[in-house]
Amino acid sequence: MNDLHIKAIQLKAFRETSCQSCSLRNFCLPVSLDLVEIERFDEIITRSRPIHAGEHLFRQGNTFSSLFAIRSGCIKTYCLSDHGDEQITGFGLPSELIGFSGIDSKIYPVSAVAIKTTSVCEIPYSKFDQLTDQMSSLKKQLIHSLSKEIRNDLRVKLLLGKKNAAERLSDFLLDIAARPKPAGYSCHYIVLPMSRDEIGNYLGLAAETVSRTLSRLQQDGLIKVDGRKIEILGIAALKAISGPCILSGQPYS
C-alpha cells in the first residue's frame, strides 16, 4: 500500500467524521461558519461508536457536560416524576441538538436514551462555551438553536393544552414529516422510530387512543398506516385538522 492509498483512506475517514463533509452540515450548528471556524469547532467534537437501543446518553440528575448532535437514529428524552411514571419530552432526530435544558442547572433535568441504533456527535459544553467567546457566529447559532427550541415548546404547549386526539396526531405526523431527513426520503412517507406507547406518552394520550385515532384518520383517507410506516395522503386536510398556526412547521423560511 503506497502513500497515495493511505492518503485516500485518511481522506475518506476525514469525510465521514468531519463537520465540513457532514450531510447534516446545513442543519446542525456549523452553518454560517467559514472553513477555518468549522475546523476549530470540529476539533472539540467527539464522535463515538453508534449506540444501541436502550443505551443512555445521560440520565436525569447527571452532571451536565455536553450537548449532543444526532447524526442518525433517534434519541428520546424523558423525565420521571416522583409518581414513577415517565413523561417523554421530545424525540431527537438527525441534525438536531439535545441537552439544552441542562446548561442553566448544571444537571440534566431529563434522561436521554436511544430508541434505535443511533450515532451522535458529543459537544463538550465548556470547550464549546469558550469557542463561542471567540466566534460570534457560533454564539449566534447557539442562541438561535435555544430560541428555536423555546418556539417549538410553544407549539407543544398549545397542542397539550388545547387540542383533541385527532388534532394532536395530525400535528405530530406533520411535525415528524417536516423534520430534516436523509436525502431520498419523501416527506409524504415516514417511518416512525417510536412505539404507539411512546407517541401517546409524548402527546398526552393513551396508546390505545393513538391507535384508534390513527385508524380513524386512515378510514377518512388522510393517511395509510402499516405499523410504523405511515403514508400521508391528505396533507392539506391534516393541516386543517391540526390547526395550522404560526408555530407549526419549520421556521419562517
Place this chain on the structure above:
Amino acid sequence: MNDLHIKAIQLKAFRETSCQSCSLRNFCLPVSLDLVEIERFDEIITRSRPIHAGEHLFRQGNTFSSLFAIRSGCIKTYCLSDHGDEQITGFGLPSELIGFSGIDSKIYPVSAVAIKTTSVCEIPYSKFDQLTDQMSSLKKQLIHSLSKEIRNDLRVKLLLGKKNAAERLSDFLLDIAARPKPAGYSCHYIVLPMSRDEIGNYLGLAAETVSRTLSRLQQDGLIKVDGRKIEILGIAALKAISGPCILSGQPYS
C-alpha cells in the same frame, strides 16, 4: 433651586432607573457583571412609562426587536390558533424576561399584553447581541436564561401531559409562590394577577374546573381562597399532590 438640589434629584432619578440600583438586579440579567459592565448594559436599556392593563408590548407576527425585563406588574403571553381561540403560554412576573421565542424566527410567535399596570425595561436585541460579543459574562447570562426557560417548559409539558386538575393547580400555586417577589411578601401568601379564566387557559382546564378545584383544596385545608388572594396552608401536602419532581421550583440552588 440650586445645583445641589438638581444633583440630588438627578441622583434619585438615576437610582430609580438604573440596573445598578434596581431591586431586581440579582434576578435579572446583570447579575455577575461588574460595575463598568452594568453601566454598558444599562446604556442600551429603554425604560418607558408604565403600561396599563390591555396594552400590548408586541403582537404575534410583529418583527422581533427586543427582549423585555419585567420590573413590576404582570405580562401574559399568548398565541392565537387559526380556530380563533387563545392559548396562554406564560405569565411574566417581576424580574423575568420575555421575548426569547422571537430571536430565531425574527418574528414574535406570541403576543404579550399587560394584565395589570406594568413597567418593563426594553432591551433592543441587536445592541444586546453586540454587547454579548464583548462581554462573555453577559453572553453566559443570556444563554442560561434561555436554558432556564427550556427547563421551565419541560415542567409545563409534564403538567399538561400527565397531571389532573388538582395536580395542575397545586403545581401552579407553588410555582407562583416560588417566583421572586418584592421584599416583604411571604411565599405563603400570594395575590394572583390573573383571572380564573386565564389560569384555566394556561393550565389546559376550564375556568369552572379551576374554581372547583380551588374550592376542593380549600375544603381539604391546604389553602385559603379569597378571590385572587390565596394563602398557602399546607405547602408539603401541595407538593405531594403536584408530584415534586426534579423540574419543580427554582433551579438546584
Place this chain on the structure above:
DNA sequence: CGTATTATTGAATACCATCAACAGACGTGG
C-alpha cells in the same frame, strides 16, 4: 418456531368540559 413485545379493537368508567343559573365585586351615572 415459540415467546415476548407491540398494536388493535371493544366495553365500561372517570374526569373534565359545557351549559346554565346565580352570587358577588366593581364602576358608572342618574
Place this chain on the structure above:
DNA sequence: CCACGTCTGTTGATGGTATTCAATAATACG
C-alpha cells in the same frame, strides 16, 4: 347614595372525550 349593568367567580347538572381494563391479533426476535 343607590340603581344598574358588566365582569368575575362559584356551584350544580349533564354529556362527551379519552382512559382504563380486557381480550385478541400482529409483529419482532432469539
